[in-house]
Amino acid sequence: MSKILQNLDEWFDDRTGWRGFVHEALYERVPGGARWRYVWGSTLVFAFVVQLVTGLFLWMGYSPSAQTAWESVYYMQHEVQGGWLLRGLHHFMAQAMVVLLALHLMQVVIDGAYRAPREFNFWTGLVLMQVVLGLSLTGYLLPWDQKGYWATKVATSLAGIVPIAGPTVQRVVVGGTTYGHQTLTRFFALHAGVLPALLIGFLVLHVYLFRRAGLHAKQPLKRADTMFWPDQVLKDAVACLAVLAVVLGLTFKPAVTGNHAGQAPGAYLGADLGAPADPANPYSAARPEWYFLFLFQFLKFFHGETQEIIGAIVVPGLVMGVFALMPFIGRSKVGHWFNCLFLFVLLAGAATLTGLAIYEDRDKKDYLEAVAEAKTQAERVVVLAQGPLGIPPSGAASLLRNDAKIEGRRLFARWCASCHEHADSPKHPAPPDAENPTPTGAPNLTAFATREWLSGLLDPAHTRIDSAEYFGETAHKEGEMSDFVHNTWADTEAPDVERVVVALSAEAKLPRQRELDEADDDRIKTGRALIAGESGCTECHRFHDEKADDDRTAPTLTGYGSRAWLLGMISNPSDGRYYGDNNDRMPTFAGHPENPELNHLSQQQLGLLVDWLRGDWYEPADE
Amino acid sequence: MAKHTDKVASGDPPSPAESQRRGFMTELTAIVVGGIVAVVPAAAGLVAFFDPVRRKSGQGAFIRVATVDSLAGEAPQFFQVIADKQDAWNLYPKEPLGGVYLRKTAEDQVECLSATCPHAGCNVDFVSAKSVFKCPCHNSSFEPDGTRIDPEHCPSPRDLDTLEVDQERLKQTREIFVKYRNFRTGSEAKVADE
Numbered sequence: 001m002s003k004i005l006q007n008l009d010e011w012f013d014d015r016t017g018w019r020g021f022v023h024e025a026l027y028e029r030v031p032g033g034a035r036w037r038y039v040w041g042s043t044l045v046f047a048f049v050v051q052l053v054t055g056l057f058l059w060m061g062y063s064p065s066a067q068t069a070w071e072s073v074y075y076m077q078h079e080v081q082g083g084w085l086l087r088g089l090h091h092f093m094a095q096a097m098v099v100l101l102a103l104h105l106m107q108v109v110i111d112g113a114y115r116a117p118r119e120f121n122f123w124t125g126l127v128l129m130q131v132v133l134g135l136s137l138t139g140y141l142l143p144w145d146q147k148g149y150w151a152t153k154v155a156t157s158l159a160g161i162v163p164i165a166g167p168t169v170q171r172v173v174v175g176g177t178t179y180g181h182q183t184l185t186r187f188f189a190l191h192a193g194v195l196p197a198l199l200i201g202f203l204v205l206h207v208y209l210f211r212r213a214g215l216h217a218k219q220p221l222k223r224a225d226t227m228f229w230p231d232q233v234l235k236d237a238v239a240c241l242a243v244l245a246v247v248l249g250l251t252f253k254p255a256v257t258g259n260h261a262g263q264a265p266g267a268y269l270g271a272d273l274g275a276p277a278d279p280a281n282p283y284s285a286a287r288p289e290w291y292f293l294f295l296f297q298f299l300k301f302f303h304g305e306t307q308e309i310i311g312a313i314v315v316p317g318l319v320m321g322v323f324a325l326m327p328f329i330g331r332s333k334v335g336h337w338f339n340c341l342f343l344f345v346l347l348a349g350a351a352t353l354t355g356l357a358i359y360e361d362r363d364k365k366d367y368l369e370a371v372a373e374a375k376t377q378a379e380r381v382v383v384l385a386q387g388p389l390g391i392p393p394s395g396a397a398s399l400l401r402n403d404a405k406i407e408g409r410r411l412f413a414r415w416c417a418s419c420h421e422h423a424d425s426p427k428h429p430a431p432p433d434a435e436n437p438t439p440t441g442a443p444n445l446t447a448f449a450t451r452e453w454l455s456g457l458l459d460p461a462h463t464r465i466d467s468a469e470y471f472g473e474t475a476h477k478e479g480e481m482s483d484f485v486h487n488t489w490a491d492t493e494a495p496d497v498e499r500v501v502v503a504l505s506a507e508a509k510l511p512r513q514r515e516l517d518e519a520d521d522d523r524i525k526t527g528r529a530l531i532a533g534e535s536g537c538t539e540c541h542r543f544h545d546e547k548a549d550d551d552r553t554a555p556t557l558t559g560y561g562s563r564a565w566l567l568g569m570i571s572n573p574s575d576g577r578y579y580g581d582n583n584d585r586m587p588t589f590a591g592h593p594e595n596p597e598l599n600h601l602s603q604q605q606l607g608l609l610v611d612w613l614r615g616d617w618y619e620p621a622d623e
Numbered sequence: 624m625a626k627h628t629d630k631v632a633s634g635d636p637p638s639p640a641e642s643q644r645r646g647f648m649t650e651l652t653a654i655v656v657g658g659i660v661a662v663v664p665a666a667a668g669l670v671a672f673f674d675p676v677r678r679k680s681g682q683g684a685f686i687r688v689a690t691v692d693s694l695a696g697e698a699p700q701f702f703q704v705i706a707d708k709q710d711a712w713n714l715y716p717k718e719p720l721g722g723v724y725l726r727k728t729a730e731d732q733v734e735c736l737s738a739t740c741p742h743a744g745c746n747v748d749f750v751s752a753k754s755v756f757k758c759p760c761h762n763s764s765f766e767p768d769g770t771r772i773d774p775e776h777c778p779s780p781r782d783l784d785t786l787e788v789d790q791e792r793l794k795q796t797r798e799i800f801v802k803y804r805n806f807r808t809g810s811e812a813k814v815a816d817e
Contacts, residue, residue, distance in 0.1 A: 050664045057668030068712075075712040081677065082670035089667055230646060234653035240660040248663075390714025 026229035028211065032221030034231035037111075039239035040104035041210070046240040047097045048199065050247075051135075054090040055192065062142070064188040066180045067395035069144035070276040074385055074396065077266045077273050084270030088251030091271030094136055096247055098291045101129055102347065109326065109343045112336050113216035119327040121209040124202050126323055131199045138191035140289060144184065146374060149277035150286030152187075153179065154296075158312045161305060179279065267382070275377035276397040281410075285370035287361070294353035297360075319346065369426065380406055387618055402604075408612020411605055415589065420445045422613075441473040442586065448613055449508040449561025451516070454501045460490040475584040480540060481554065488536060500535055503527025508561030512615045531557060542577075553580050566610040570601070680816045681709055685789050685800040689725060691733060692797060699724035699749050699756075699767055701738065704803045723786060723801055724749060724756075726767060731794050735786040735801045736769045742779040744808045756783060780811045 013019045030038070061080060063072040076083035105125070108114055114122035141152040160170035175182025226232070254260065254268045288296050295316070302311030322329075322342060329335040361367045377400060384399040385391050392398060400406045413426045419442040447453045456464045464470060465485045471477045489497070506517045506524045517524065528544075531537045538545065540554035555578045559565045568575065571590035574583040590599040590606055601609070611617060686706045694700055701722055708718035722738035736756075740747050745760035755772065756765035758779070764772040769783030789800040807814040 046660060053664045053668055057671055060672065071712040076671070079712070080671050080674045082667055083674070085667045086671045089664055230650040230653045234649050234656065237653050237656035237660060241656050244660050244663060385712070390709065391712050393713055393715060 026227070026233070028215065028228040030215055030226050030228055030232050031217035033223035033226045034235050035218065036235055036239070037107055037218060038215065038232060039236050040100060040107050042236035043239050043243050044097065044100045044104055045203070045207075046236075047093050047100055047243060048203070050093045050244075051090060051097070052196065054086050054093070055196075057086055058090055059192055062188070064142070064181075064184040066144065066184065066277075067393070069142060069184050070273075071385075071391050071396050073143040073145075073273055074382070074391075077270060078264065078382060078386070079266070084266040085251065086270075087273075088270035089247060092247040092250040093243075094139060095250075095289070095291070096243055097132055098136065100243070101132055105129070106343065106347075109339055111216060111218050112330055114327045114339075115330055116327065118209070118213050118216060121206060121213060122327055123324060124206040124209060126320070128199060128202050128206060130320075131195055131202065135191060135195050135199070136289060136291070138187045138195065141187050142184070142191060143273055144277045145274035145378070146277055146281070146283040147272075147274045147286055149179065149279075150283040151288045154286065155288065158299075158308075161309055162313055163309065179277075273378065274374055275381050275400060276395065278397045278400070281400075283370065283374065284366055285374050287357075290354065293357040294350040297353040297357035373426075377406055383620060384618065387620070402608070404608045404611030404617040407605075408608040408610075408617075411601070411609045412612060415601065415609070416445070419585075422446050443471065443474075444469045445613060449505060450510060450513060451501055451505045454505050455498075458485060458489065458497060458501060460485055460492065460497070476582075479582070484536070484540075492535070496530055496535070499523050499527035500530050500537070501527070503531055504557060504560055507557065507559050508565075508614065509563075510561065510614055510616075550576075553582055555579060561614070563607075563610055563614065563616070566613060567606055570606055570609065571599075680805065682804040682816065683802060685787075685792075686720075686803050687798055688723060688735075688801045688803075689799045690797055691727065691731065691793065691799060694725055694727045694733065697727060697767075698751060698754065699726040699736065701749065704801065706803075720803060721805070722746060723803065724783075725799060725801075731797075732790070733788050733793060733799050734768070735788050735799075737784040737786055737806065739784070739805065739808070740779055741781045741784060741806065741808055741810075741813075747783065780809060781813060784813055 058076065061072055061076045061083070063069060073087075077087055078084075108122065108125065137152070137155060141148045156170055156174055159173060160166045162169060171177065173183075173186060175186045251270055258268065260268045287293065295312075298315075299308065299311045302308050326339045330339045380403065381396055381400055384403060385396055389399075409425055412420075412422060416422075417425050421444040423444075423446040457470055459465070463486060465482050466472050466477055471479070471482060476482060492500075502520055503524045504527070505513065506520070506527075509517070531543050532545065537543060537557060538552075540552055542550060542552055542556040542558055544558050546556070546558065555569070556565070569578050571593075572588045573579050573586040574581070574588060574591075579586070587600070589601045590596070590603070592598040596602065684706075686704055688702045688704055701724055703719045704721050704723055705717055705719050708715040708720060724736045724738055726734045726736070728734050738746050740758040740760065740763055742758065742761055742763050745758050747756045747758045747763070747765065749755075749767070750757050754767055756767070756769070758764075761778040763777050763779035765779075765783050766772060769785060771777040771779055771782050784806045786804070787802040789802075792798060792800050805816045807816065
């Protein structure tokens with residue numbers, strides 16, 4: 001048997017020369033013996049191979065188009081078995097590569113390994129560094145989520161400021177003037193084709209030049225020379241294992257630091273996936289990856305086109321120029337010290353700028369709110385994607401655009417929050433005249449039309465109707481309703497007040513009160529009779545008794561707080577069914593049914609706003 | 624230009640043969656550690672790669688295809704099967720999933736045949752003039768009830784696949800609900816894709 005294997009080995013070696021190849025690869029002389037300081041190059045090669053392997057498998061599940069990129073990454077993260085692990089490895093190994101690059105560069109510069117005859121080896125290393133950064137930049141966009149989309153938009157805009165060729169370069173890279181399918185196909189081709197091919201080409205050249213010149217040993221040599229195999233290989237392998245352990249640690253970190261009981265691994269492990277890119281929904285929390293933060297911060301110091309060219313093009317160009325000249329500068333001892341100092345000043349500067357960027361963001365309210373909002377949206381879109389309607393062919397961005405919980409809230413913040421408060425809505429931006437702000441005025445709409453809200457409005461004992469929560473800052477403070485609650489209503493017995501509240505709230509048919517309403521059938525019937533009869537409500541309000549020549553001027557209580565009631569009220573509060581001539585400053589948002597283009601809000605937007613106010617949206621527990 | 628040289632190492636390097644002999648444990652450890660770092664990313668990729676193997680087809684529910692009254696005569700008629708289609712991340716509402724042939728066998732009885740040839744998965748045509756099913760790919764021929772004509776020379780390894788019809792609902796509402804599913808092609812046994 002062993003004879004057969006031996007013959008086979010001979011035959012194979014004769015035809016391929018594999019023994020010579022293995023010998024060449026493994027039996028490189030290591031002057032002074034194996035050392036830990038030589039491992040960085042190998043760890044970088046390892047990191048790149050991991051990126052190739054994981055990237056290839058991710059490629060099998062990726063679909064580069066504006067309607068499928070986020071969706072296919074979502075599928076990989078949340079549906080494919082182990083997809084989150086694959087993404088986590090790829091994502092964090094990309095970051096590890098940047099760290100390893102910096103370490104390798106430091107080792108090369110400190111050891112003076114750029115000196116003759118290794119100049120070309122050093123220069124190919126600089127090219128490789130640019131290629132790796134290019135891979136990071138292009139990869140950031142591919143998930144087509146909000147942070148990647150908006151951060152890349154900034155990066156490609158910078159390309160556009162390059163004199164003469166900039167606008168053309170930008171248009172070619174983006175695939176036109178707007179971001180879309182062509183941007184993704186081009187970025188994907190760059191990320192998975194052009195740049196890896198360049199990296200492999202330059203890596204082969206880099207390794208060839210390294211082997212040609214031999215390993216640059218750190219002097220003085222302390223031990224006897226050895227061979228690359230097995231001593232240095234073992235050190236390299238252990239270093240690669242350490243890198244892998246760190247990457248796996250980062251991938252699994254949320255499992256250790258948080259409580260995720262009952263959640264699928266894809267919901268909290270692996271790489272982040274923000275909400276789908278939406279050009280109509282600017283993302284104030286957009287930041288580049290942490291290793292580009294220094295550049296992001298650096299550019300804050302440059303204003304205007306000319307200065308920006310200096311910050312984004314000239315200075316980085318000069319820095320790379322100094323790096324390229326290092327082999328010549330470092331010929332003398334002083335030159336070598338200059339190179340070392342330059343590198344450390346540069347790294348310290350980058351670290352300071354990165355720290356400054358993080359520090360500035362730490363207390364920036366708008367940024368923190370935007371980050372929290374982005375997290376909410378990212379979690380919500382996954383809930384919707386896993387809901388009964390799934391992801392429609394139009395893409396996942398439409399899920400959020402048509403979701404009352406997200407879009408309704410956004411519409412409220414934009415159109416309503418300057419007058420009305422709501423506990424779940426972001427506050428309206430401060431008015432331009434911050435020292436003399438316009439009073440918000442209108443009632444607080446938190447839990448509008450619920451029993452609690454109506455109890456407050458109709459509370460005769462504490463007259464909350466006059467507070468800022470209700471009519472306190474409106475003309476209705478002095479109106480008939482306030483007078484009614486203070487005087488007439490004050491004589492009503494508490495159980496009857498409660499019955500009226502329960503019956504009126506039941507008109508809204510609020511999802512959050514469905515069970516309560518079903519259980520209170522009797523009280524609701526009595527309450528309805530009270531509203532229609534002895535309570536006196538129908539002297540001013542209509543209540544299932546609409547007439548053609550009705551002259552009652554208070555809002556109808558028929559279906560009070562229901563979807564239809566709110567749609568009508570927000571569309572036109574001055575309509576006879578609502579406040580008519582008594583409307584106090586509430587704008588008409590859709591008063592042109594015959595010509596919808598003149599309306600502030602479309603029917604769909606109104607629907608989302610109303611559904612949000614009513615708390616009527618999909619939740620998994622509803623199934 | 625100054626000639627660059629490294630300082631000469633103390634002593635000659637050991638020969639390759641000596642290196643191989645020396646430190647068996649070092650070699651073994653290097654192989655094991657190297658193996659681990661090579662296997663982990665590849666394994667993560669392979670786990671995701673084989674995801675389709677564990678994924679269920681999602682087929683097997685009764686889908687409304689037609690009504691009995693829409694069937695004329697005894698000849699098989701082709702109908703599209705339309706239902707919500709989950710394609711990886713997308714859910715397409717009311718999408719054609721495939722085709723079936725329906726044939727009235729009695730006033731309130733309907734037989735359903737899959738339009739997919741069991742040989743290689745092409746769609747069979749019903750040739751009314753000859754009253755036979757013909758597969759355009761490899762010329763398999765079937766009777767109107769789906770049995771093979773000349774089974775010894777027919778490329779198809781089995782008769783056309785029958786699909787279950789909800790006979791109860793058919794009697795009650797005269798609507799034809801079919802349990803639509805795909806079957807493995809090329810085998811004599813009729814095995815549904817799970």
